[in-house]
Each structure stands twice: as C-alpha cells, then as structure tokens.
Amino acid sequence: MEFEPGLECGVLIKRYKRFLADVRLQDGSEVTIHCPNTGSMKNCQFPDQQVWFSTSDNPKRKYSRTWELMETPVGDYIGINTGRANQLAADAINTKVIQELVGYHYIKREVKYGSENSRIDILLTSSGKPDCYVEVKSCTLLEDGKGYFPDSVTTRGQKHLRELIQMVENGHRAVLLFVVQHTGIDTVSPAKHIDPAYASLFYEAMYQGVEVLAYKAALSPTEFVLTDKVNIL
Incomplete structure (x- = not known):
C-alpha cells in the first residue's frame, strides 16, 4: 500500500x-x-x-x-488507522506474503455471515476447497515488550470469535489474522488483563480449530506493507 x-x-x-x-x-x-x-x-x-x-x-x-x-x-x-488492516491483509494475500492463505482463486471483502449478523473481513473461495473465513484485527498495544489484543474490552471482538467457531463447526476454514501495526511488536497475545472474556474465547476458538496468524507491517510515511510472520504467545 x-x-x-x-x-x-x-x-x-x-x-x-x-x-x-x-x-x-x-x-x-x-x-x-x-x-x-x-x-x-x-x-x-x-x-x-x-x-x-x-x-x-x-x-x-x-x-x-x-x-x-x-x-x-x-x-x-x-x-493508527485500523481501517488499513483489512487492506494490508488483502494485499498480502494477493501477493502471497501470507503463505498459509495461498491457493484460493477468489477473494471477497465484507461478506455477511454467521448467526449473529456479522460481516467477515475477507472470504477466500476456490473450487474443491472449504471456504476460508478470515477475521482481521489490528494489533497496536505494546506493553513490557509484548504485543496484545485487544486494547479495551471488545464485545464485538468476542462476537467475531463465536462466529469463527461456528464456521469451523459448519465445515469451513476459519482464520483470526492479527495485522501488527506497531514496529516494536514481535509477539502477540490475547490481553487477558484487559478483556478476560475475549481471552477465554480466544483459547476456546483455537481449541475448536480456528487458526490464529499474525503478520507484521513495515510502516513508513510513504508505504505500509505486511512483511514478516509474528509468533502467537
């Protein structure tokens, strides 16, 4: 970008x-x-x-x-612009930076889905493969050398995790993708100290088969682009 x-x-x-x-x-x-x-x-x-x-x-x-x-x-x-996260993610998928999401023929944005009337950030489809629902979150909170999400209580984020779990139960692929928009962050963890309900759902989602990925953005006044994978702690 x-x-x-x-x-x-x-x-x-x-x-x-x-x-x-x-x-x-x-x-x-x-x-x-x-x-x-x-x-x-x-x-x-x-x-x-x-x-x-x-x-x-x-x-x-x-x-x-x-x-x-x-x-x-x-x-x-x-x-700062959290709206950039979806565009960064879509660009990284199209350019095959996110290797885990390579191999889909079509990409759609903001598609209605789920029983709680949500919109998935990115829907990847391809003949002969399960649909892949990708929920994108912008991670910017750095504390004690570690990155965390969310930076405040997020009932909306909790809803999205429930929707992703439902997609796995329906036989689809579901991915929670953290776009790290802070050059000082090298790891990402659920912020249990800020939103314990979100953290609990995060671990339940992983147990149920929701994939969790994090990729870091290289940021400058002329260009934003996802580059490197970040570890989930």
Whole structure:
C-alpha cells in the first residue's frame, strides 16, 4: 500500500472525543484531523511526537485529514488507522506474503455471515476447497515488550470469535489474522488483563480449530506493507 503523494506530518497535541486529534503543522498552525481508531489507543498517543496524515479531496468531509501514523519516543512507528488492516491483509494475500492463505482463486471483502449478523473481513473461495473465513484485527498495544489484543474490552471482538467457531463447526476454514501495526511488536497475545472474556474465547476458538496468524507491517510515511510472520504467545 503506497501513499501518493506521501503523507504530511505534524506534531500531536492531543486526541479527544475519540475520533478527533489536534495537530501542530510545520508552519506552526494547528489543525483538527480525523482519528480512525475505535479502540482506547493505549500506549499509542504521544503528545509532542511526530504524526503523519493523509488528505482527502472529498468536499463532503468535515475533516479532510486522516491520522495514519504515529512515531513513539523510541522511534517505533504505529499505524493508527485500523481501517488499513483489512487492506494490508488483502494485499498480502494477493501477493502471497501470507503463505498459509495461498491457493484460493477468489477473494471477497465484507461478506455477511454467521448467526449473529456479522460481516467477515475477507472470504477466500476456490473450487474443491472449504471456504476460508478470515477475521482481521489490528494489533497496536505494546506493553513490557509484548504485543496484545485487544486494547479495551471488545464485545464485538468476542462476537467475531463465536462466529469463527461456528464456521469451523459448519465445515469451513476459519482464520483470526492479527495485522501488527506497531514496529516494536514481535509477539502477540490475547490481553487477558484487559478483556478476560475475549481471552477465554480466544483459547476456546483455537481449541475448536480456528487458526490464529499474525503478520507484521513495515510502516513508513510513504508505504505500509505486511512483511514478516509474528509468533502467537
């Protein structure tokens, strides 16, 4: 995923009202940008550190700028836009970076499925093979040198795990794919200390046959791309 033109940069002042952030530009002026992240963004907000944002030419948007990247005080990069995770995953599948998902002829996005009225992020199909349901999650929480998901209680995430279990019971293949959008994260674990219910369902899903994968993104102001597999702890 390339940004053409490249992202613009500024310095974070603060994030507030969940979906807004104030940024100081290089000329000293201040702007409000859209923050496309529904999580708590724990350990992902660093006032006075550099941020990068994209700009839309859609005149209907109230805030034309979208927060994409955060630099941490130690020089790591964090992908703030959780919506990028699905695109990163789809690109990595198409380019055969995710070897575990090679061999399917068709890829569909946002397909309705399950008994709890969900939408699967990616559905892979091919004649003669079970359908593969891929649920994508963006992982950005780094604590004590380890990556965790989620960064806040997620009833929606719990629902998705139940749906994946149901797909396995129905004879399909189900995959939980963590897209690691933090260059400092090298392992991923369920955040039992944040959402014990999610962690419990995570382990149940694995026991029932849901596959769990994690791939790390290389992040820069010009390009986001999935590169390396990350261990699940």
